[in-house]
Amino acid sequence: MKILILGGGGREHAIGKKLLEDYHSIYLYFYPGNGGTSIIGKNIENYHTALDLGLFSKKNSIDITIVGSEIFxxxxxVDIFQNLGLKIVGPHYLAAKLEGNRIFSKTFMNKYGIRTPKYDIFYCYEKAINFLKKKTNSVAIKTNGIASGKGVILAHNPNDAKKALKNIMIKKKFGESGNQIVIEEFLQGKEASIIALFNGKDIIPFLSAKDYKKIGENEKGMNTGGMGAIVPNPHMTNSIWIDFKKNILEPTLEGLIMEKLTFFGFLYFGLMITYNKVYLLEYNTRIGDPxxxxxxxxxxxxxxxxxQSSFQHKSISIDWKKLCSCCVVLSSRGYPEKYESGKIITGVNSLKEPFYIAGAKKKQEKWITSSGRVLNIVGIGKTIQEARIKAYDQVQKIQFDNLYFRKDIGL
Incomplete structure (x- = not known):
């Protein structure tokens, strides 16, 4: 069997490793891939458009394609692959707007009574400024486009809000994705991520996770693509799970079916838990990273x-080990803004599984940094505390110039 995985980060390396662990005989292709994926499969090159990738898959008899990155x-x-008669895991373009277009997503939530923070939509800088002048509470200012997971700025006073608005709408810090914005009520609480499989009829949730999005410890500083994660999330109690299913998952399923947004792929619920209630902050239409x-x-x-069961319209259940995991992301200092690549990494060969290459490549038998997030180190244990100790023990084996990581993942 031949499987193509689209994306080039730690998530795609993790998907590939899991598939190989389950079936040693499959052959993996990655686009664009990274240094880790090149070891477990083949990174393909010179395919610049979705149609190019579709034609490659047709020519090379790819059995299944799995979309990792939202860019694709x-x-x-997905539309292009399906038109070519190819099997692909992911949402068609209209369903992908649940992630790629926050105004579309918020309108969907509002229509189907999905609990989400109060919000206002703005297409004009002056109107947004006038609105913020009347606000005394903290707000979340979000670009309409997702801006690689970095287009959310929390403003706790009028000056921060004005500066954020100027950066997004005037200086175009996040490009065209900031042409329209959502200003959302700020909720104080605990974040949670629920990734689920959607087979067009049912939404099957995975274990709960907690993602650490900020670059600094104690959730300070800029948003990143994620600096670490733990599973399960200790804040997802039984009562919160029940609340999530009733007020978010079930109305989401109803809306997807009613709006003909059905697909086979992944749905990510970005949640905020506050006052024993859970609110939906955002959807992603793929597996989260990290x-x-x-x-x-x-x-x-x-x-x-x-x-395969999903493609064959069979019922799905997922079994999990009764353990905990902690992932620590090692990055290049300066990420998510300016950082240097090309640094030699030592210690990779002494790592124990599980670990994943994110932004590194192999050059003349040496590992070299090639992106902002470089490596993902995972510890497994009976408790979160045991898992984080194992993860940080592994982290100590890695060295490269300008190495940075958060020391509070799982605390």
């Missing part, structure tokens, strides 16, 4: 069997 979804890759790297080592079920 927003280019309509949640994927934290979840897959705990998945007892055969992942390829789950995917």
């Amino acid at each position: 979804l927003l280019e309509g890759v 949640e994927a790297q934290t979840l897959f080592p705990l998945m007892k079920s055969n992942f390829l069997n789950i995917i």
Whole structure:
């Protein structure tokens, strides 16, 4: 069997490793991939559009394609592959707007009574400024486009709000994704991520996760693509799970079916838990990163069997190990803004599984940094505390110039 995985980070390396763990005989292709994926499969090159990738898959008899990165979804890759008669895991373009267009997503939530923070939509800088002048509470200012997971700025006073608005709408810090914005009520609480499989009829949740999005410890500083994660999330109690299913998951399923947004792929619920209620902050229409790297080592079920069962319209259940995991992201200092690449990494060969390459490549038998997030180190234990100790013990084996990581993942 031949499987193509679209994306080039730690998530895609984790998907590939899990598939190989379940079936040693499959052949993996990655686009664009990284240094880790090149060891477990083949990184393909010179395919610049979704159509190029579709034609490659047709020519090379790819059995299944799994979309890791949202970039491909927003280019309509699923529609193109399906038109070519190819099997692909991911949402079609319209469903992918649940992630790629916050105004579309918020309108969907509002229509189907999905509990979400109060919000206002703005297309004009002056109107947004006038609105903020009347606000005394903290707000979340969000670009309409997702801006690689970095287009959310929390403003706790009028000056911060004005500065954020100027950076987004005037200086175009996040490009075209900031042409329209959402100003949202700020909720104080605990964040949670629920990744689920959607087979067009049912939404099957994975274990809960907690993602650490800020670059600094104690959730300070800029948003990143994620600096670490733990599974399960200790704040997802039984009562919160019940609340989530009733007020978020079930109305989401109703809306997806009513709006003909059905697909086979993944749905990510970004949640805020506050005052014993759970609110939906955002959808992603793919597996989260670094949640994927934290979840897959705990998945007892055969992942390829789950995917094939979905294509065959069979019922799905997922079994999990009764363990905990902690993922620590090692990054280049300066990320998510300016950072240097090309630094030699030592210690990779002494790491024990599970670990995943994110932004590194192999050059003349040496590992070299190639992106902002470089490595994902995962610890597994009976408790979160045991898992984080194991993860940080492994972290000590890695060295490269300008290495940075948060020291509070799982605390």
